[in-house]
Amino acid sequence: MRPDKDRASSRKQDIAKRKNAQAEEGPVTEKHGLHEDALALVLGSLMVALGTTIYTKAVLVVGGxxxxxxxxxxxxxxxxxxxxxxxxxxCSVGDDWAARSSRGRSLRSASFRSFRASRANG
Structure with a gap:
């Protein structure tokens, strides 16, 4: 066989192995890094603060x-x-209770970090 065909067939075998492993173990997920979480919190807080400022200056009302x-x-x-x-x-007290009973501290601390960031921006 030619080297090109060897590479193609070994690549197909690798893909088939990954699919079989994924089918047995479920989808492979990767956690976000700390810098990605921080960036998401900052950008989300800035967008909410900007939207709220626009509504306030235009004397408009949003729902909720x-x-x-x-x-x-x-x-x-x-x-x-x-x-x-x-x-x-x-709602925060209810979320705090739910976070303690199901997901632990990660949800609760992320909620309060985003609240503090939006308060500083707004």
């Missing part, structure tokens, strides 16, 4: 908890971050 916090800001003058924090406090 953020909309209620914006209405509170328009009617009483309470800063958005404070109203949003107070409105979401019951």
């Amino acid at each position: 908890m953020a909309g209620v916090a914006l209405l509170l800001q328009y009617t009483t003058g309470v800063q958005f971050w404070l109203g949003f924090s107070l409105i979401n406090l019951p």
Whole structure:
């Protein structure tokens, strides 16, 4: 056989082995690195802060908890971050309980890190 055909057939065999291993063990997943998590938290917080700022400057209202916090800001003058924090406090406590019972500290710490970052940006 020619070397090109040998390479092609060995590559096909490697692919078949990987598919068989994947079928037996399930899909292979890779964890995100710490720098990827940090980048996602920062970029997500910046996008939320930018969107909230645009809605606030245009005196618009969005749905959900953020909309209620914006209405509170328009009617009483309470800063958005404070109203949003107070409105979401019951949800945060519930998430904290759920994180302790199912996923551990990782979900809880990520939630509070993103909250602190959005508060600093907003």
